[in-house]
Amino acid sequence: MIKKQAEHGHIKKRSQFQETWKRLSKNRLAMVGLAILAVLVITAIFADLIAPYPYDEQDYNATLQSPSLEHLMGTDEYGRDIFSRVVYGSRTSLYVGFISLTGGALIGCIFGAIAGFFGGKTDNIIMRTCDVLHGIPQIVLAIAIASTIGPGITSALIAVAVSSVPNFARVVRAATMTVRDQEYVEASASLGGNNTHIIIHHIFPNILAPIIVQATLGIGKSILLCASLSFLGLGVQPPMPEWGSMLSNARTFMRDYSYMVISPGIAIMLTVLALNLFGDGLRDALDPKLKK
């Protein structure tokens, strides 16, 4: 079936990016996701201007207060303004989430693609290493890393990145193996394309969908993992605010002061939701077959 676009011939060339954006912008849910993400990123960048109080200002006259005009989301057990802490916390959380995920995804994709494309011994070595990595509990891994380079945000980053590598490697390997046997890969080889050319031009564009799904799901997980590391004292150090650690600290007060849990909880939920909406939209927009 020849679609209208081909029929009425726009011979003008459009770049891949423009094409994708055009399709993405038609997806309302993805645009909602993108808008939320934009708000979050702006919040993180301009935290100093938005937050009414510094994140570490303690006010012992106003501890554990319910939301009011003065403190939009109430205060915590040290009298710190929760709204300000959530705003500052977006910096740490988004930073840790994105950086660790990007790092993990990059390494995972490269190894997964190599394993899937070449198969045999290479595949075995890479995948068994991933299995071993997968077998170590993430917390233990983080403790090991933290004890070598010292606790802090960097060790949390590395720990989260390393623990997401096997997931990516596995997904990418499986996808690569199905694409590898397609005739267009062989066709490219017959034209003189070398392996790098084939992996970049033919394999990757065709396995983007599972990578994006894995990434959008993974970012929420890495924010949470980072939170639990902070809770153990291995990640972000107090008084630096971070959604996950705020959530874990508030746990003790959950029964009487539920607003303390709700605010960082909603922040995490919104981030994950926005990423999922945007990720789904991006996956569809990258697939020319779904072009309407």
Add this chain to the structure above:
Amino acid sequence: METTKKLLEIKDLSIHYFTEEGVVRAVNNIDFELMRGETMGLVGETGAGKTTTARGIMGLVPNPPGRVVGGEILFEGKDLLKASNLEMRLHRGKDFSMIFQDPMTSLNPILTVGDQIAEVIRLHEKLSRKDANLKAAQILEMVGIPAERMSEYPHQFSGGMKQRVVIAIALACSPKLIIADEPTTALDVTIQAQVLELMRELQEKLGTAMLLITHDLGVVADTCNKVAIMYAGQIVEMGSLEDVYDNTMHPYTKGLFGSLPSLSMKSKRLVPIDGLMPDPVDLPTGCPFHPRCPDCKESCKSRAPVKTEVSPGHYVRCLRYE
């Protein structure tokens, strides 16, 4: 049962798919009839509406997006389109069954072939498991597979053998009509010859009527009594083999014969039909074949031809013969 010889009669059947891109007019006002024991070939290219027709008869048009928008399908005089889902389920497998194109995917890989045949039998006949297995073994023997292989799984069979199993399942309840959708397209020629031979033999023995859907005019010449040529959802020419092969009328049918490289003659160049199959969402006005037709006249662009009987039993849909 009844004494009438007419087994299946299709009157003015139209099936459309309602998609986001518009209405796909897959089958448009087709009529044909099939007598008991007769074999009719339904020939056409990809997108001609052959498979949709078959699905329509089986009551398996995916809904949504598909819907039968008009016409009647009379099986032994009873309109199948008015039958309930339950009635249709009782008909399928027992009165008519279907052989699919790809034997690799139409068998369940985790059941033994014996179980798959027995399952169909037990759906329609009140038999004990043991009797059903016994009957399954007989049917397997009938299609030329030793009964010992009953307990084997589909992957242990080769392509041709699998297609025999598929035929065995279709024949399990001795249906009166078999609809075979490109049954040999996925097979090698020597295996195709075996399977066609088997189908011919069984048909003679059991007196089953068959609607053979194919794109291969050679297969039709080998197996059928009657042939209908479909184009863009319509039957453009229909008649006995002699009518259609020796006295070809419709320009599309002529084009099909011209496109085939011949084994008996050495031709320098083939005479293909120009252009492509029209988009069923956006069918041309007038005769749907006119943009590709070598004898297209002005009137063809505006007026749709109707079914015309040029000689007894030989129908053509073309303005030249009206």
Add this chain to the structure above:
Amino acid sequence: MSNTLIEVQNLKKYFKTNHGMLHAVDDVSFTIEQGRTVGVVGESGCGKSTLGRVIIRLLEATEGKIFFKGEDITSRPSTLDDRRRMQMIFQDPFSSLNPRMSVSQIIAEPLNIHHVCKSKEELDKRIRTLMDTVGLAERFTNAYPHELDGGRRQRIGIARALALEPEFIVCDEPVSALDVSIQAQILNLMQDLQEERNFTYMFITHDMSVVKHISNSIIVMYLGNMVEKSDADELFEHTLHPYSKALLSAIPEPNIHKERKRTILRGEITSPIDPEPGCRFAARCAYATEECSHCTPELEEVLPNHFVACHHVRTINGL
């Protein structure tokens, strides 16, 4: 002969499998002349596709030699220049085109790999010329493969193969996935291109009528072995090998008057894994004797320029 383009000598290609050695191509020799078409016929699993891939060196030969214009190309690693001179047209016009690339990107790929065009304008012009050559309208430049029908997709595949102006093209069942009316269009296009540019084709197919139509000479393969080889007309006039005969008689012809003497083969293709010595067709052959199952028949010239590998070819055909 001076105008021999490809010469294949005792070519073998074995694959290691879990069950043993799979003899995909076993001791095949032939020559292809410049500007001619050699047809390779056989059923699935006979090694015809592997043979094509070994010749253009998508696969490495296990044994044997391939000469391209007299130069032994098997003795050295394959170069970009080999890729340019020998191209392939694939069977499935769907899976042989990357769904994420537009028509122009697909045709540009070989040109980019070989750095043929100096500028963007030159590349665009080249793509337009190629599309024109294979009969693709310019409005499809930015279309994606899934938006096009099978015939147009196959034209893209042909344009891609022509981009580097090769001398030798292996066509692996290029029309078997197409509808008959489109198949005829593509066959005509390929013939026109050959006449115009003196291409040499190796045409791999299972369809006897197509191979008869397009080839100058024909090779019939069965389980990795070459069983018959001769000029096209000669082969159809005097079909000598029992397998070729069966293959020919199995084709349903669109002719209702031709009374056919059908030879239905029993059984199916046997496994090409670690085959025993002997004629591989013996298990399905009506004429097989003791000798056939022990002793591998050699290819011999039974009639002038007509080679057959069968012990009983003379008795069967009364020669």
